[in-house]
Amino acid sequence: MKRAEIKLIVDLDDNNVPEKITWESTDSENKDAVPVKSFMLALWDHNYKNTMRIDLWTKDMPVDEMKKFFFETLQTMGDSFLRATGEKNIVEDLRDYCAHFAEKMEITK
Helix, strand or coil: CCCCCEEEEEEECCCCCEEEEEEEECCCCCCCCEEECEEEEEEEECCCCEEEEEEEECCCCCHHHHHHHHHHHHHHHHHHHHHHHCCHHHHHHHHHHHHHHHHHCCCCC
16 A cells, blocks of 8 residues: 655744745655645544644735635635536536636636
């Protein structure tokens, strides 16, 4: 069986606000820690039938990038949901909402 490890490192300031986030994976061609400004991690706990989440961003994450990050995350969640369930109709609704979100947030592709 193949195994990969994903490592997230969060450096916090004195007020526990993220200053720096890096991630690395043993399965990546790049073995260096990659700096990022934000991440969202969602895990399904099948014992309790609920989602565990961590959403973090650095204090210097620009608002325009955060808007685009949310937009792209919503888009890719739709793609993942379609692959996982085959539910085309609801994914089309989500994509319509994403277009509305992008328009409201003035996000250009």
